[in-house]
Amino acid sequence: LRYRFDPRWVIFRLSKLLIAFSETFGFMVYENQNDNGEFIVFKKLSFTLQEIKELSPLEFHIKYGPRKVLFQDNNTFIVPIKPSFHNDLFPELEKRRQLSLFDGIRPCGNSIKKAYLCHSNSKQIKSGDNILFYRSGFAAGITAVCVVEDSFRTSSPNEIVRRVGSRTVYSYDEIIKKCKKTTLAIRFRYVKGLKSLIRFSELKDSGVIKGAPQSITKLSQEGTQWIKTKLRI
Numbered sequence: 396l397r398y399r400f401d402p403r404w405v406i407f408r409l410s411k412l413l414i415a416f417s418e419t420f421g422f423m424v425y426e427n428q429n430d431n432g433e434f435i436v437f438k439k440l441s442f443t444l445q446e447i448k449e450l451s452p453l454e455f456h457i458k459y460g461p462r463k464v465l466f467q468d469n470n471t472f473i474v475p476i477k478p479s480f481h482n483d484l485f486p487e488l489e490k491r492r493q494l495s496l497f498d499g500i501r502p503c504g505n506s507i508k509k510a511y512l513c514h515s516n517s518k519q520i521k522s523g524d525n526i527l528f529y530r531s532g533f534a535a536g537i538t539a540v541c542v543v544e545d546s547f548r549t550s551s552p553n554e555i556v557r558r559v560g561s562r563t564v565y566s567y568d569e570i571i572k573k574c575k576k577t578t579l580a581i582r583f584r585y586v587k588g589l590k591s592l593i594r595f596s597e598l599k600d601s602g603v604i605k606g607a608p609q610s611i612t613k614l615s616q617e618g619t620q621w622i623k624t625k626l627r628i
Contacts, residue, residue: 410434420507421458452523456542456584461507464525464542464586466623471525473604473612474511474581478532483564484509485528488538488588503562509541510562511581512555512573517611520546526583527622529608536592540626544582550574558582586628593625 414424414434422436429435442459450458452469482489486504503509511526520526520543528539549555552571555563559580565573598604603618614622 419457421460452525453542453544454523456523456586460542460586461584462587462628464540464628465523466525466619466628469523469525470519470521471527471614471619471622472517472520473529473537473608473614474526475529475531475608475610476511478530480564481528481530481538484511485539485585485588503564506562507585508544508562509583509585510559511583512559512563512565512570513579513581513611514573514576515579515611517579517613519613520581520611526581530592531607534592534594535607536594537589537598537622538592539588540586540628541583542586544584546579546581548577548579550577555580589626593622 414436417436418424420438422438425435425437439459442455447455447465452465452467455465456463476484483504522543522545524543526541526543527537528541530536530538547554547558552567552574555570555574555578556567559582562582563570563580595604595607599606601621603614603621604612
């Protein structure tokens, strides 16, 4: 039997896969192709108050993001992260580092979709919540804003690898060690990095936190409002 290879079918299939991928980031496709047989995708950048009410915080971020988030009907958390992990997860925020697509940059560093693994007992984090990453150590402070996709608990390394993949800074061997205890995996989307971090002293003086966060910390309504005003999102 001879099989006739049709490149048009391959191109069509690839275009459908690309469209499906773009839709996960809020792009929409016109119903019809143009005169050249090309698909046209577009993304809305403006929205009304009614559209805000009709969408969940995560849906809103996907449709109008990546730089747009809501601070209503959801919670905001501060998530501490060690400098070494911060470097891998948010390499573009490290001013001392010359960025490259290949030289030492982990896949999670080049991705909008990332993941955070920890042993926190927190059961409050839900889809659409905002998380503010707080780099510990020298020059401590909030550096990045993100939105939670979902979270789950497990002690199975294979489940984490299957559901998280290359989103995390941890290697498979490191995940195995981490899963000796039940692990909280948070899958999230990167919103933006801050040009100037919000330092610990400013957070404390403003009453957002009382001390340096050692684990995932939920902010009060007053603290969340202060953060929203500070970020101007």
